[in-house]
Every structure is written in C-alpha cells, then in structure tokens.
Amino acid sequence: MKRISLSNTGKVTIFSKLTLTVKVVFPGHLCCCCPVFHTMARHSKLQKQVLSLFRQFLRAGQDKPGFLPRIRDEFRENSSIKKTDVMHIEYLYRRGQRQLDQLKDVNTKQLGTFSKPKVER
Amino acid sequence: MAAVCTASRVLAKKVLSAKALPAVSQSSRKLHFSVYGKNNSKVSDGMSTQYPVVDHEFDAVVVGAGGAGLRAAFGLSEAGFNTACVTKLFPTRSHTVAAQGGINAALGNMEGDDWRWHFYDTVKGSDWLGDQDAIHYMTEQAPHAVVELENFGMPFSRTEDGKIYQRAFGGQSLKFGKGGQAHRCCCVADRTGHSLLHTLYGRSLRYDTSYFVEYFALDLLMEDGECKGVIALCMEDGSIHRFRSKNTVIATGGYGRTYFSCTSAHTSTGDGNAMVTRAGLPCQDLEFVQFHPTGIYGAGCLITEGCRGEGGILINSEGERFMERYAPNAKDLASRDVVSRSITIEIREGRGCGPEKDHAYLQLHHLPPQQLATRLPGISETAMIFAGVDVTKEPIPVLPTVHYNMGGIPTNYRGQVITHTTEEGDKVVPGLFACGEAACASVHGANRLGANSLLDLVVFGRACAHTIADICTPGEKLSPLKPNAGEESVANLDKLRFADGNMRTSEIRVNMQKTMQNHAAVFRTGKVLKEGCDKMDAIYQTLDDIKTFDRGIVWNTDLVETLELQNLMLNAVQTINSAEQRQESRGAHSREDFKDRMDELDYAKPLAGQVRKPIEEHWRKHTLSTVDPKTGKVTLKYRPVIDNSLDAEDCAAIPPAIRSY
Numbered sequence: 001m002k003r004i005s006l007s008n009t010g011k012v013t014i015f016s017k018l019t020l021t022v023k024v025v026f027p028g029h030l031c032c033c034c035p036v037f038h039t040m041a042r043h044s045k046l047q048k049q050v051l052s053l054f055r056q057f058l059r060a061g062q063d064k065p066g067f068l069p070r071i072r073d074e075f076r077e078n079s080s081i082k083k084t085d086v087m088h089i090e091y092l093y094r095r096g097q098r099q100l101d102q103l104k105d106v107n108t109k110q111l112g113t114f115s116k117p118k119v120e121r
Numbered sequence: 122m123a124a125v126c127t128a129s130r131v132l133a134k135k136v137l138s139a140k141a142l143p144a145v146s147q148s149s150r151k152l153h154f155s156v157y158g159k160n161n162s163k164v165s166d167g168m169s170t171q172y173p174v175v176d177h178e179f180d181a182v183v184v185g186a187g188g189a190g191l192r193a194a195f196g197l198s199e200a201g202f203n204t205a206c207v208t209k210l211f212p213t214r215s216h217t218v219a220a221q222g223g224i225n226a227a228l229g230n231m232e233g234d235d236w237r238w239h240f241y242d243t244v245k246g247s248d249w250l251g252d253q254d255a256i257h258y259m260t261e262q263a264p265h266a267v268v269e270l271e272n273f274g275m276p277f278s279r280t281e282d283g284k285i286y287q288r289a290f291g292g293q294s295l296k297f298g299k300g301g302q303a304h305r306c307c308c309v310a311d312r313t314g315h316s317l318l319h320t321l322y323g324r325s326l327r328y329d330t331s332y333f334v335e336y337f338a339l340d341l342l343m344e345d346g347e348c349k350g351v352i353a354l355c356m357e358d359g360s361i362h363r364f365r366s367k368n369t370v371i372a373t374g375g376y377g378r379t380y381f382s383c384t385s386a387h388t389s390t391g392d393g394n395a396m397v398t399r400a401g402l403p404c405q406d407l408e409f410v411q412f413h414p415t416g417i418y419g420a421g422c423l424i425t426e427g428c429r430g431e432g433g434i435l436i437n438s439e440g441e442r443f444m445e446r447y448a449p450n451a452k453d454l455a456s457r458d459v460v461s462r463s464i465t466i467e468i469r470e471g472r473g474c475g476p477e478k479d480h481a482y483l484q485l486h487h488l489p490p491q492q493l494a495t496r497l498p499g500i501s502e503t504a505m506i507f508a509g510v511d512v513t514k515e516p517i518p519v520l521p522t523v524h525y526n527m528g529g530i531p532t533n534y535r536g537q538v539i540t541h542t543t544e545e546g547d548k549v550v551p552g553l554f555a556c557g558e559a560a561c562a563s564v565h566g567a568n569r570l571g572a573n574s575l576l577d578l579v580v581f582g583r584a585c586a587h588t589i590a591d592i593c594t595p596g597e598k599l600s601p602l603k604p605n606a607g608e609e610s611v612a613n614l615d616k617l618r619f620a621d622g623n624m625r626t627s628e629i630r631v632n633m634q635k636t637m638q639n640h641a642a643v644f645r646t647g648k649v650l651k652e653g654c655d656k657m658d659a660i661y662q663t664l665d666d667i668k669t670f671d672r673g674i675v676w677n678t679d680l681v682e683t684l685e686l687q688n689l690m691l692n693a694v695q696t697i698n699s700a701e702q703r704q705e706s707r708g709a710h711s712r713e714d715f716k717d718r719m720d721e722l723d724y725a726k727p728l729a730g731q732v733r734k735p736i737e738e739h740w741r742k743h744t745l746s747t748v749d750p751k752t753g754k755v756t757l758k759y760r761p762v763i764d765n766s767l768d769a770e771d772c773a774a775i776p777p778a779i780r781s782y
Contacts (some may be wrong), residue, residue: 072640110156114611116153
C-alpha cells in the first residue's frame with residue numbers, strides 16, 4: 001500500500017508504517033515580494049532511483065532476519081549526502097544494486113553483527 | 122565514508138561512561154554477535170564498532186579462482202552442487218595466468234610415449250619424496266585431462282598434421298630414463314597458463330557457480346575438528362561474509378612473496394596455508410622451495426624452461442655450456458634443482474657473467490628466428506622489456522629465482538586434507554579439501570618437474586570435485602554452527618585496522634623477505650639457517666608493533682596487505698624452521714653441511730645385507746609443521762612417504778635409487 005504524502009518538514013511517508021527521512025532540498029523559495037512559500041518537491045531522476053532501490057531492498061529483505069534494520073540504517077546514514085554530490089550518490093547506488101542482487105540470492109540467509117564496545121583512545 | 126563520518130560525529134557527542142574496559146590487545150573475546158537490529162541492549166549503537174556479517178549457505182565453497190580453483194568450482198557445479206567461489210582477485214588475474222611452459226601428458230604425438238614413463242620421471246624428479254599413489258593418479262589422468270582442455274577450446278600449438286605440439290622439457294625421458302629425451306609437454310607457444318586460465322574461465326561461465334570476487338578469505342570455520350565453512354571480508358564494502366558449507370576446497374596458490382626476489386605475483390601470499398595453520402592443522406614439506414634456474418637478473422621475471430626445451434643453452438663467462446659437466450645426459454634439460462645448483466656453483470667459483478659476475482647467460486640466438494617467433498614470442502618480449510635484450514642477437518642474463526612451493530596443505534590422492542598421528546596414521550579432516558599449489562598431494566615431493574604444475578591443477582581440481590560428488594549429495598542439510606563462529610578472525614581484523622605501533626607493514630615485510638633471501642636460499646648451511654630462524658622469530662614478534670594508516674573499512678588495502686603479511690609470516694617461519702631441522706640434501710633443499718640424501722637404505726651401495734633404518738633415523742619422510750600463531754613457535758612432526766602406487770600390476774612402484782641426470 002503506497003501513500004506518499006509530503007509534510008513541510010520534508011518527511012516522506014512511503015509505507016504506512018515506515019517513515020523515510022529524505023533530506024530533499026526543496027527547490028521551493030520565499031518569493032521576494034509575496035509571503036507565499038512555493039514548494040515544488042518533485043523528485044529528480046536520481047532521487048526516484050534511490051527510492052526505488054530502497055523499496056526493492058525492503059521487499060527483498062522481508063523474510064531474512066537482520067536485513068531490514070540494516071537497510072534502514074544504511075539509507076538513513078547516507079541520506080545526509082548533498083543532492084549535488086552526484087558522483088558519490090551514483091557510486092553508492094551501483095554498490096547498492098550489487099548488494100541487492102546478493103540479497104535476492106537464495107543462498108543468503110541472515111545478517112548478523114559482531115559488535116565491540118568502543119574504547120576511548 | 123559517509124558512514125564513518127557519521128559514526129565519528131555521533132561518538133564525539135556521546136561520552137563513554139566510566140566502565141573499566143580491558144586493553145585492546147586482549148579484545149579477542151570482546152566481540153558480541155547478534156542478529157542485526159535485535160537484542161542490542163548490551164551494547165548501545167553509538168558506542169560500538171559494528172561489523173555486519175552476512176551469512177550464506179552453500180553445498181560447496183572453493184577459496185581461490187586460479188587454475189585449480191576454477192576447475193574444482195565448475196566441476197562441482199557440473200555435478201549439481203550449489204557452489205560458491207570466493208576469490209581475492211578476478212579469476213583471470215590469478216597467478217596461473219603467468220605460467221609459460223606447458224602441461225605434461227603422455228599423448229605420444231611426437232614419438233611413442235607411455236604414462237608409466239612419465240610416472241617414473243615424476244617419482245625420480247621428486248627425489249623419492251613424492252607419494253607414488255598420487256603421482257600414479259596424476260600421470261594416468263594426464264592424457265585425459267589435456268584432451269578435456271582441448272575440448273574446452275584451449276588453443277594448443279599444433280604440429281604439421283594438426284596434433285597437439287609437444288616440446289621437450291626438463292627431467293622428461295623415455296623408457297624409464299633409458300630412452301633419451303621425451304617430448305611430452307603440450308604447450309600454447311609460451312603462454313600456456315594464460316590460455317589455460319582463460320579457457321577455464323570461459324568454460325566456468327556455462328555453469329551457475331556464484332562468484333564472490335574481491336572477497337579476502339580470512340579464516341576457516343572449524344568446529345570439533347570439522348571444517349564448516351569460510352569467513353571472508355568483502356573488500357568493496359567492508360562487510361564480513363560467512364560461507365557455511367559442508368565442503369570447503371582451498372586452492373589459494375603458493376607463497377613466493379616471502380622471498381625478496383621471486384617470479385610470483387604480489388598476490389602470492391600463502392593465504393590458504395596460513396588459514397589451515399591457524400585452524401591448528403599441519404602444513405607439509407614447506408622447506409622445499411623451488412628456485413627456477415632462469416629468472417631475469419634484476420627484475421625476477423620468469424623465462425620459461427621451454428626456451429631450453431626448444432634448444433636454448435646456459436653459458437658462463439667463458440662461453441662454456443657448463444651444464445654438460447653437471448648433467449652429462451640431460452644437459453640443460455636436467456631437473457630444475459640440479460640446474461639451479463649448477464648455476465649457483467658456477468657463479469660462486471667466479472665464472473659468473475656481467476660486471477659483478479653474479480649471473481649466467483641463457484643463449485637463444487643460435488636458434489632460427491622464426492622458431493623463436495612462433496614458439497617463444499612472449500619471452501622475446503619479456504626479455505626486451507625487462508632486460509633490454511634482443512633474443513635473436515644477445516643472451517639473456519638469468520639467475521635462479523624463487524618460483525614454486527612444493528609444500529603446502531597435506532592431502533591424499535583424492536584431494537582430502539589429512540592430519541597424521543603416529544598411532545593412527547593418516548586421518549582425513551572432514552569437510553576440507555585442497556588442490557593446486559596450495560596443496561601437497563604430494564606429487565612434487567622435494568622438487569617439481571617443469572610443466573607438472575599446470576597438470577597438477579587440472580587433475581586435482583577435478584579430483585576434489587569428484588571426491589565431493591562421491592561423498593556428498595547436493596542439497597544436504599548443514600550441521601549447526603555456533604552463532605559467533607569467526608569471532609577471532611573479526612577481532613584480529615579489528616585489531617589490525619586500528620593498529621598504532623611503530624613499524625609499518627612494508628618495513629616488516631621487507632625485513633622478512635631479505636632474511637629469507639639471505640638465509641634460506643639455494644644452498645643452505647646449518648649456522649646460517651639457525652641465524653635465520655632467530656631473526657625470523659624476532660621479526661615475527663614485531664608484528665605486535667605494527668602500524669596501519671587507513672582506518673576505514675571500504676577498500677582498505679592497507680588492512681588487506683597487513684592480513685597478507687600475517688599469512689606470509691606464518692609460511693616463512695615454517696619454511697625456515699623446517700629447513701633448519703632437515704639435515705640432508707634432497708631435491709630443492711640442499712645443505713652444504715649435509716651433502717647427501719639420507720634414506721632408510723644407502724642406495725649408492727648394493728642393497729643386499731643392509732639394515733633398514735627406522736624412520737627416526739633417516740630423512741625420507743614428509744615434514745608436518747604447526748605454528749602457535751600467538752608466539753610464532755614452530756613444532757615439527759614427520760610422516761612417512763607413500764611408496765605404493767594405486768595398482769601395483771598396472772604400474773609398479775619405483776624403488777628409490779641414486780638420482781643423476
């Protein structure tokens with residue numbers, strides 16, 4: 001079930017339960033003379049690709065334990081990259097596609113983590 | 122990159138509570154495993170280094186994608202197994218691609234031939250340290266293996282009537298050594314390894330093997346003495362991957378890079394041997410390191426033995442064909458260890474060439490230029506680029522250079538890894554197999570004949586696949602594995618990633634390489650070896666003081682080189698300690714203080730009336746070495762050589778004799 005709604009703060013609600021914070025820099029502006037705030041908020045091609053990849057990841061990671069939180073964490077961390085840094089975004093996108101293929105593979109079973117408490121150095 | 126920035130930003134904000142945490146060096150037990158996202162109450166997100174671990178399940182995992190690895194991988198896929206191939210290099214970049222000479226098989230295209238003569242030559246070449254059942258298997262399968270390669274599309278050089286061209290190669294004879302030089306090395310001009318690897322790679326694409334390229338295998342997942350898989354680091358995104366499977370095949374190649382001057386690629390770092398050592402299993406015969414007689418002086422690049430097979434000769438400063446004195450029958454086509462020793466003696470006695478009189482010359486300009494162009498195009502170019510020499514006019518400066526490791530992971534003739542106890546003899550390690558240069562089957566014994574290595578790759582790669590197909594069925598359920606399996610490997614990775622000592626990886630590596638080159642070279646002496654062992658021990662301890670610079674996890678080549686250095690060190694300490702203990706000269710291991718071979722009987726004299734020595738008193742036995750990775754201490758055990766062939770009627774075993782060419 002898809003419901004896309006935009007709020008002023010820039011949160012995009014894609015599924016009813018999930019909220020993805022996409023730091024979309026609004027092309028909106030304050031007009032110099034009128035007090036109206038124009039919001040255009042149309043996603044660029046690249047943004048649409050990233051969102052599509054995210055959706056595919058979520059679908060693929062549903063039945064395998066441990067993947068969904070990681071997918072969300074990764075996308076959340078990388079959402080802070082500037083919209084203009086296209087090289088970086090495209091690199092991550094290509095890498096994400098390879099990782100998605102691996103996730104879809106029937107032999108990939110679960111995602112765990114080894115964690116170590118960080119010692120102050 | 123962004124993740125690291127974010128993590129460091131987060132850490133800067135949160136202050137660590139006053140919990141007394143033990144020092145980093147004891148952190149091998151400090152990693153906590155959990156399914157990602159669940160149960161993180163013990164360690165809160167912002168305060169921990171997290172290594173995401175993806176778990177995969179396969180029927181078989183092959184580590185390494187060179188000649189042996191690819192052959193095993195698609196052999197398994199052909200048999201219906203769900204196979205993964207984990208490799209740190211793209212398959213066509215494995216070191217097999219650099220092989221030049223050829224692949225031996227008794228096809229009989231140039232003159233009448235019999236695989237039993239090839240069997241005799243290999244047993245003699247190994248100085249009777251090779252296991253004759255494995256040699257029987259390899260030489261009998263050889264013609265079939267070469268025909269199979271030809272059917273895969275390998276573009277062999279051809280004779281006038283379209284049959285595979287076979288050239289003369291070192292140590293090959295007819296009629297059990299009495300019929301003169303044999304021509305049984307099938308070749309593709311002088312780039313056989315390149316063709317072989319590309320043919321195998323092309324063939325492997327037909328099958329549905331999953332390739333994990335640029336994944337560095339860290340360790341084996343062992344539980345209760347059984348191998349249950351491999352743990353690897355994905356270099357591209359820094360994630361850890363555990364490949365669980367019932368069958369693991371190690372085909373990771375040799376460890377030439379322990380020496381300062383070698384013909385091997387920078388990636389030949391003995392990863393498989395080290396993985397097996399860390400798992401507590403022994404490695405076999407590591408002291409036998411082959412010095413190829415003709416590596417280019419200075420650069421170390423290989424000039425194939427095929428040059429001498431096509432008629433090239435070695436000359437000293439006086440212009441004399443000195444090999445006639447050392448090997449009257451085979452001359453320049455004697456076995457490689459004999460030729461290496463001869464060149465070293467000539468240089469030592471003052472007849473070396475060049476301004477410093479420290480190398481020999483390989484002369485090819487007496488051969489017709491069109492033969493050089495058709496049969497030896499690659500080395501013509503190599504000599505021009507690396508030595509500035511035009512082979513049709515001048516000789517090439519050459520020097521014996523480290524080329525191949527006869528030793529490796531001990532296996533039986535079927536490719537299964539074995540351990541050995543005196544009470545029970547050879548025992549198979551369930552779930553673990555090895556093939557190629559990483560394994561020691563042992564077909565090469567104390568010295569490898571040229572062109573037998575490529576044969577070894579395809580025959581034993583296929584043998585591993587067949588053995589697995591015999592023992593297991595595809596789709597078998599996997600035995601349970603502890604959830605935190607592989608924890609020590611990740612802890613080690615973490616330790617190296619944040620290492621902040623005083624010595625760089627490159628410094629420690631160069632120290633190790635120079636020590637090995639100076640102390641464990643062609644001719645070895647007890648005192649020099651002992652000094653080398655002590656120096657290597659000191660260098661091993663400096664690993665604790667290592668410093669790395671790149672703290673990231675994505676494409677951290679500093680980290681990967683450091684992991685490779687750890688692997689090289691484990692191989693180097695075993696090599697030099699085994700060499701120091703072996704007090705005889707056999708094959709490639711020649712001692713100046715113990716010039717003779719010490720077998721159970723003295724084969725130089727008539728055998729009647731001699732008393733057979735017990736195994737503790739002679740040296741015709743395999744060395745099995747283990748290392749304690751924390752201290753670097755090497756422990757040596759010995760294992761008897763297998764002297765009977767697979768079928769005594771079909772092919773009689775060869776009893777030991779004096780080895781002369």
